[in-house]
Amino acid sequence: MYFPIANIEINPFIPPVVAFVISFFTSMGGVSGAFLLLPFQVSVLGFNSPAVSATNQLFNIVAIPSGIYRYIKEGRMVWPLTWVVIIGTLPGVLIGAIIRIQYLPDPRNFKMFVGLILLYIGSRLLKDILKGKRNKKGELSVDEKFQKLNKEFNSKHREVDKQLPKVIVIEFSLTRISYDFYGQEFKINTIGVMTLSAIVGIIGGVYGIGGGAIIAPLFISYFGLPVYTVAGA
Template sequence: MYFPVAGIEVSPWLPPLVAFGISLFTSMGGISGGFLLLPFQVSCLGFDSPSVSATNHIFNIVAIPSGVYRYIREGRMVWPLTWAVIIGTVPGVLAGAVIRIKYLPDPTTFKRFAALVLLYIGIRLVTDIYRQKSSSGGKPGAGSAMRSDRVTEQRFTLKTISYSYHETNYQVCTAGIVAISLVVGIIGGVYGIGGGAIIAPLFVSYFGLPVYTIAGATLMGTMITSLAGVAFFQALAPLYPSMAIAPDWRLGILFGFGGFAGMYCGARLQRFVPARLIKAILAFAILFTVARYLGLL
């Protein structure tokens, strides 16, 4: 099948199959698959124009709703945190789209930028592996199993965001969440991801929020941010007729279908696969890609 926007010819079964495999592993590790899907498009398919960032956003739009629905149904969607993330990331991703088109249209320069983003994610994964080795792995114990997993007492003000989970109250600065989300949105807009893989570790490490409560907010933020990113890339396309900027909808939807199925299966298989093993595989794949993009291999 020929994809005219991407300028590539690929068997129609390959994009959903690759997206399924990536999402199967990344969802078990609690991470979005978009950050690994983009290197595949750039390095394996030869799709390296600014349009690849927009196409990667479509993957998020199609693949993520199943995960968001699960968190809403289980009562683990922290809406105040979600809105703060969206307020910050949406303008950020719009700025990121402009930066991608005006300053990083060259594939070589973009690969270096992508390598820096991947390096951060890879280091965070390695850190998580060693942290889990010295702890119980972060899973609720027998006592916590008796408590409700629902998030309660959610509050949003201009100063603070607060909620209760497992009888513990968590409170963070609204401005701090929005500011970090803005920076992550810019990076995500350039790269072509919603930013969940970048922002989730920050919420856990620097704000002290439990990972079981931030996953839904980051997923929803990623989806809304990707919607804005796709719309903005599409709107900018007529202004740059000599460049491929608009997303390749057919390719993005094929990736999204595979990601949708992969996330669903990953959520079902997660309890049977050690989290450290999954993260170790992801870390190796990421750091190998970084080394290739920086010319070290």
């Protein structure tokens, strides 16, 4: 089948199958997988025009809702954090889209940009994995505590119709967001999150992703937030 905008000819079943496989695994970490789908479109399918970024953004809109529904149902959505991220990201995405069209229309330059972003994401993930291994010698991380508490809760209430403890928002202001998760309080700077979201939004607008794969590791590493609460945001 020929796709005129992408100027490629391919079996129409291949893109949805690849998108399904990618989103199946990446949704577990709170990202749509668009950061992996774009390299596939550019390098494998040969879709090199700026339209590939817009196509990837549309994939985000379709792939994300099902994952969000689960986090809402389980009470793991930190809504103040979500709204701050949205407010910061939207203008950044618009700026990024303009940069993509005007300054990065050349496929070679765009591939270099994509490569740098993937290198950053990969290095952050590797660093977090190595850091996690070192932490196992000492205290449990927040996420490990959650897993332990979650397992204990399920074993105690398996036969009882009870729900897991949910996120409790303690404070939401222009300067600070504070919430409780499994008995532990987390505090973050509102302006800092909004600024970071704007920067990530610009990068995401150029790349064609929502930015979750970039901002989630930063929330975990720099802000010290548990992945089980930032994934929904």
